[in-house]
Structure formats: C-alpha cells, structure tokens
Amino acid sequence: MNAARPVYIDRIAHVSALGLSAAEAAESLLTSKKNISEYRLLGESWPWFALPFAEENWTVRTQRALGLIKTEFAAGNSQATLEHIPFFIGSSAHGAGEIEALARATGVADPFHDNVAILDREIRLAFGAQSIPWMFSTACTSGLSALEAAFTLIAHGEIDEALVLGVDFGCDTSLAGFASLGLLAHAQKDSGLILGEAAAGFLLTSRPGSDWRIATCRLWIDGYAPTLPTPDGRIIAANIVAALNEAGIATHNIDFVKPHRSGLTSIDEAENAALDLVFGSHRPPEISFKHQIGHTLGASGPSELTALLALLNTPTWQAHHGLPHWILFNSVGFGGSTATLVIERCFEPGVCS
Secondary structure (H helix, E strand, O other): OOOOOOOOEEEEEEOOOOOHHHHHHHHHHHOOOOEEEEEOOEEEEEEOOOOOOOOOOOOHHHHHHHHHHHHHHHHHHHHHHHHHEEEEEEEOOOOHHHHHHHHHHHHOOOOOOOHHHHHHHHHHHOOOOOOOEEOOOOHHHHHHHHHHHHHHHHHHHOOOEEEEEEEEEOOHHHHHHHHHHEEEEEOOOOEEEEEEEEEEEEEOOOOOOOOEEEEEOOOOOOOOOOOOOOOOHHHHHHHHHHHHHHOOOOHHHOOOOOOOOOOOHHHHHHHHHHHHHOOOOOOOEOOOOOOHHHOHHHHHHHHHHHHHHHHHHHHHHHHHHHHHHHHHHHEEOOHEEEEEEEEEEEEEEOOOO
C-alpha cells in the first residue's frame, strides 16, 4: 500500500548464525564467515545454521535470543518506552520447540497445547510488553507480514511506532516437515534448502531522523501450488511492479536488489524469471546470503533485511560499492505468499524523496 505518511526504520536488531547483533552479522557477511553445523534427526544429519549458543534447551535458547534483541533495540532508548510499543511478530513454528521438549521429558505429546501462546509469553516476558503482540504466520513471509501490518498502521496514523520481529528457532517439526517433502540439502553444496534459526526485527517510527524509509511493503498470493510459485514468474513480477508503482519510482531507479534465493531450483527460477520480466537486460546488482545464514523460515525477511542494512552501513561496503538510494527486497514463501519491499536511503537523516 502507498504510505500516507513516511515510515522510517529507526533501529534494527539481529541474532542468527551470522552473529549476536546486526554489526556482527555485517562483519560475517564482509568476511564470508560461515558458521554451519548439523542437525541430527531420524537417524540422519542435515546441514544447519544454528544460533551460536551452548544451551540446547529450546526455551533457554529462545529467552537468550530475545534478551539480546531487547538489548540491541533498547540502545539509546529506555525500557519503559519499549514496554508500551505495539509488537508485531512473525513466525512459522511459534513454540513447537517447547512442546517437543515437554513431550521428550514426559513421554506425552499434547496436540492441544497452544504453541502460539508460548512464543507470545516469552516475548512479553523478555520485553515487559504491556500488550498482547499481533501474531502472523504466512510461512517464509511471516516476518514481512508482521512488518506490512505495522507499516500500514503507522502510515495511516493509527500508531506512531512499532516493534516488528521475525522469530523462528530450531525444532524437529520444521526440519522433519521439509525433509519429508525432499526439499532439504544433504550437504552444503547440494541443491535444496539449508535451514537456520534467527530472531531479528525493526523499530519502526513515523518520526524523521533515520537513515532508511520504507516506501512500500506489498504482499500478494500466488495460487499456483502449495509449495511453488507460477513457473514463469509473472505473479512475482506483477507484485514487484505494483510495489514500484506504489513507491512512485521506475525500474531504473532501483540501485540494488535483494532476492529471496531460497536454494530450491523451482522457486529460484521463477523469481529469476520475474526479475527478467521487470528489469529486462538492465538488472541492478544483487546480493543473496542464505548460504551464510540459512533459510530461517518465518524470520527470513527480518533476519536478511537487518543483516543487509547493517552491511550497507559499513565503511568497508561503502568504500567498495557506494550507497544505494533505492533497494528492492523480495521474498517468496510456501502457500503462494510473496512480499516485496521498496526501501529508500535518506542521505540526510529524515530527508528523503
């Protein structure tokens, strides 16, 4: 949707296999650092991008990750202020990891346990949140669905700021589901998905003074198949074109593209076809880094966007590549979900187009 008033990214926070902050993630991207481990399940070993924690318990890992996110968000801001900011949360697995841990400990699986409430509880405890978070689950675009909702409410003056998180932590349920579909890579160099876990997000605000402005965040549905987009990419392309129109810019204005690049041939080929349809022979420079962070499911949008923004802000990147003015960020998920963001760099804080 078209923003009725500007929406800025005031600050970012990031925890993934790339590092325990956005700055650490950017450094890992610059040095091509890759912290890959393995996930053992059902007698097999799968490549896996885990959070760099020694703790194995799902709840403890979740609490530690959210604590790091809170600390990074709160830098330069009082916790009392954060407590009262509306929360928007995207996740595909929610609290499935805790349910699995309870089942292993007791030998009883509770199919009626509310795994959404588990994640809600941990987030409210970590941040001291006074309100119940808005929860979104649209497969790999979950975090961007949360972002779109917060963006829309700020743009239309319903709220002035929001905390948006994408969170997905390791659990057997997620990995077994993808393994059963034959979609996981068995080794690092194989085609297929390599999953990971992450918590990342944004503090959005209507107040000027930030480096980045979200010009638009557009969601769409491609109903071709439960796990595949339309092969010729036309639905993805239509969403990108609509996003550019909402942002009020042309294709030649885009300086930089961050595509989804899942590692699944069918999805990547459709997205590549879409970018050809949109840009023709004048494709902007691109970057992708799932080979360093993994596919973090519902957290993939926030985790990759926060890492990207941190990378673009480093002096090393700017010395070699300069600063893009307009960025196109694209995501493609199961269930036909697709998301496109157009983000503008404000070369003077709060002074954008």
